Amino acid sequence: MRTVTVTVCTGTACYILGGSELLTVKEKLPKRYSKYIILQGSSCMNRCGERSEKNRPPYVSVDGEIYGGVDMERLVELIMEAVGGDVC
Amino acid sequence: MNDSFIEMDACQMTKDGMRICGDVFLMERHAASGRIVATLSDGMGSGVKANVLATLTAGMGQRFVLSDADVKKSAEVILNTLPVCRERKISYATFTLADIRTDGTVNLIEYDNPPTLWIRDGAVRKIERTKEHLNRKDAFRPEVLRSAACTLLPEDRLVFCSDGVVQSGMGTAAHPLGWRMEGFERFLEELVRGNPEISAGDMALRVVRRAMANDGYRARDDISCVVAYVRRPRKLLLATGPPFERDWDTQLAGRLAGFKGRKVICGGTTASIVAREWNRPLHVNLKNRTDEVPPSANLEGVDLVTEGMLTLGKTAEILESHKTVSPEETNAAEHLAALLRESDEVSFLVGTRINEAHHNPTLPIELGIRRTLIERIRRSLETLYLKKTDVMYV
Numbered sequence: 001m002r003t004v005t006v007t008v009c010t011g012t013a014c015y016i017l018g019g020s021e022l023l024t025v026k027e028k029l030p031k032r033y034s035k036y037i038i039l040q041g042s043s044c045m046n047r048c049g050e051r052s053e054k055n056r057p058p059y060v061s062v063d064g065e066i067y068g069g070v071d072m073e074r075l076v077e078l079i080m081e082a083v084g085g086d087v088c
Numbered sequence: 089m090n091d092s093f094i095e096m097d098a099c100q101m102t103k104d105g106m107r108i109c110g111d112v113f114l115m116e117r118h119a120a121s122g123r124i125v126a127t128l129s130d131g132m133g134s135g136v137k138a139n140v141l142a143t144l145t146a147g148m149g150q151r152f153v154l155s156d157a158d159v160k161k162s163a164e165v166i167l168n169t170l171p172v173c174r175e176r177k178i179s180y181a182t183f184t185l186a187d188i189r190t191d192g193t194v195n196l197i198e199y200d201n202p203p204t205l206w207i208r209d210g211a212v213r214k215i216e217r218t219k220e221h222l223n224r225k226d227a228f229r230p231e232v233l234r235s236a237a238c239t240l241l242p243e244d245r246l247v248f249c250s251d252g253v254v255q256s257g258m259g260t261a262a263h264p265l266g267w268r269m270e271g272f273e274r275f276l277e278e279l280v281r282g283n284p285e286i287s288a289g290d291m292a293l294r295v296v297r298r299a300m301a302n303d304g305y306r307a308r309d310d311i312s313c314v315v316a317y318v319r320r321p322r323k324l325l326l327a328t329g330p331p332f333e334r335d336w337d338t339q340l341a342g343r344l345a346g347f348k349g350r351k352v353i354c355g356g357t358t359a360s361i362v363a364r365e366w367n368r369p370l371h372v373n374l375k376n377r378t379d380e381v382p383p384s385a386n387l388e389g390v391d392l393v394t395e396g397m398l399t400l401g402k403t404a405e406i407l408e409s410h411k412t413v414s415p416e417e418t419n420a421a422e423h424l425a426a427l428l429r430e431s432d433e434v435s436f437l438v439g440t441r442i443n444e445a446h447h448n449p450t451l452p453i454e455l456g457i458r459r460t461l462i463e464r465i466r467r468s469l470e471t472l473y474l475k476k477t478d479v480m481y482v
Contacts, residue, residue: 009356010356010372010377010382010383010395011356011357011382011395011396011445012355012356012382012395012396012397012398012443012445012446013445013446013448013451015382015395015398016398016451017450017451019382020377020379020382023374023377039374040371040372040374041372041373041374041383041385042356042372043356043357043359043360043370043372043385043393043395044356044357044359044360046357046360048443048444048445048448049443049444049445051448056448057445057448
């Protein structure tokens with residue numbers, strides 16, 4: 001169990017392709033996870049020009065690891081995995 | 089006056105229950121001479137009928153002043169032209185015409201509006217007026233035009249309003265006879281003494297807010313306030329988009345660093361370039377966002393950092409709608425619109441490198457083209473707010 005830094009890209013493409021919603025991730029996570037998350041924004045992760053299934057906006061980084069094409073369900077999974085352990 | 093800028097702005101509030109304002113304000117800067125001509129007209133009644141009367145009056149007033157037509161004749165033509173109200177059997181709209189030259193000389197023509205105020209050093213100064221009687225044969229009562237002239241110096245202000253301001257609060261315990269000219273003048277003097285550099289837009293906004301408060305927050309009449317303020321020009325540089333040639337990144341950052349005035353960056357890539365060149369951290373501020381407008385960011389040395397296209401698009405909309413924005417507004421587009429309106433000379437530094445991410449077929453078509461958006465913003469600033477702008481593509 002550890003604190004995780006989650007960075008959501010707020011650049012144009014990421015924001016309109018789902019980044020805006022991802023910024024509300026704390027509301028979607030079980031409450032007990034909230035204190036383990038540092039949520040922040042990024043002006044641009046400079047990856048938005050890529051267009052494969054995995055590498056497309058919106059981009060999110062979890063503890064420095066960048067993920068593309070992330071939706072809310074996936075982000076919740078990524079965070080829970082990263083926080084790890086039994087959170088209570 | 090040579091290095092001064094005449095800032096002019098207005099704030100209006102529509103009478104409670106009406107969908108359209110019966111006061112109309114028009115202003116324009118004559119391109120060749122720099123002269124500003126402005127008209128505030130209050131049409132009889134309220135709503136659409138009043139708006140039609142006031143629109144006709146203000147439109148004609150602007151054209152007559154700009155063509156240097158005879159004042160008395162112009163006023164007669166305006167009053168003769170107005171349609172006659174079916175119920176009241178009269179046609180009527182008040183007006184204040186202001187003609188302000190770049191050397192500070194002002195000519196005013198007033199017809200039944202509250203008198204224009206001239207403020208210097210935190211005090212209202214007297215403006216000498218001459219009266220002239222119109223002799224229209226269809227007049228339903230004596231008609232008197234008031235003419236006045238004065239010369240503005242740097243830091244002087246002119247304030248004019250519709251009767252919705254000076255009659256606000258009428259019948260209340262605090263203002264049984266309304267706020268009146270005395271209350272209005274005292275308010276303006278205190279406002280300027282407490283805030284000597286208050287912008288024209290902010291001053292007009294505060295007057296309207298106060299008049300609304302006098303009315304118990306339900307405007308009993310259309311309320312309009314116009315302010316002209318002679319000041320040293322406030323400059324703003326807005327950089328948006330990465331330069332076409334990457335070699336230009338350093339110059340872009342250098343231009344921003346050396347600029348004397350407010351600095352704004354619109355665009356994540358542009359902000360990253362400047363942060364990299366300045367070797368300073370860029371922090372996104374998640375608190376001030378909406379679903380349509382991404383959050384702003386903080387970069388030391390820059391007054392505002394925003395996302396690019398969505399924020400610029402929303403800013404263009406706000407400016408075009410003439411929506412009143414106050415400095416305490418929170419989302420990035422409102423903040424940017426407020427900064428632009430607070431400035432007098434706005435320079436745009438527009439990068440032309442293609443952002444491949446914006447050529448993604450899944451993106452909404454509304455996502456504009458940067459150059460088109462900047463042109464929309466420039467057009468609004470120049471025509472609606474009489475600002476000076478220039479643009480440089482890099």
